[in-house]
Amino acid sequence: MQIPTTQAKTARIHFAETGTKYLQPIFVPFPTKQAETIQLGRQPYMGIVVSTTPIQAMSFDAEWLNIVEQRIIASIPAEGYSANGDTAWLQPDVGRAALDFFKRTSTVLPSEPSIYSSNAGDLVAEFATPGGRMTCLVSPGFVLVFASTKDGVIEKKFLPDQQHSDTFRSEIQEVTKALNA
């Protein structure tokens, strides 16, 4: 059984059952596709939607995250294939860094990105917003962010491994806000 789309869109609180049989409330500020297609238990609990899906399935990720992750994973060549210099493929360490970057920041990024590999092998992610364009270059060691607006440019370099996720996310969010200002 699936939650009807309209119900998922209006619902703000779901109770989900974890694998350990505990009921925990989860606040869903922006219902995602996962929330729309979540599998339900046999009966609603006290009139509230109950899910048997593990808690991880109800995430705070952006709607587009899943498809972008699939694109990245499908662009990492099989073990043993050398993709040096071929921009159709991502090196595994770059792919891992990109997956980590999107997982940590998807909710504060402006839109679904267009991704490709730079000549040097890092991942380029382009975002369009009404206020301008933002480009992120994701490498295993750093993330560069460049945003071009009518008034000027914003350029920042981050070292995600040395930053707390919240700090990193809020700094990315500042760039996004500046673009939309």
Add this chain to the structure above:
Amino acid sequence: MARWIPDSNQQVGPKELLGRRRFDQSSLAGAWGQKTIEGSLDFRVFEDRYSRVSLDRLGRTNGERQVLDYLVVRAEFEGEKRRPPQRFHGWWAIQAKKLLENNRLPLQIIPSPDVGTDLEENVYHSHAQPLKVTESYFVALHLRDLFERHGRFEHSPNSPLKPNWWQRKVLGLIGLLQSLAEKI
């Protein structure tokens, strides 16, 4: 009329048209069919690991046919040498003063003719580099931003995508209207 050949130490004039070669670029194997960002140039066109971005001097004010003919065989030769070989399509072109007078990333343009034999030689080669040390990725991003705002595409004379006479007139008219709108 003889082909324009700048002296090896002749500074790049503000009205000169400079071009960055554009070759085929591949998509990520897993990202076929993804939405592209409208009006966005491919970052890889401007990428250079040493922050010295090669440019061709295409003409004194506009792309000069004889100069383009000289350059296109060299650009196609360069594309054939790449692994995998890449087809040459033309140049992203911009007036030199738009690069020299920008206030976001101060740049200098240095004439640097390639000395060599036959197709290795390029008397129109120059490169743009920042006046202060800047990360190469940021140089490429700034350059792309400038080309997007002030540049245009100069098709290779051999490109099948080259517009015909009527299309060129319409594009020229659009460019004229855009420059008038900028002035207003």
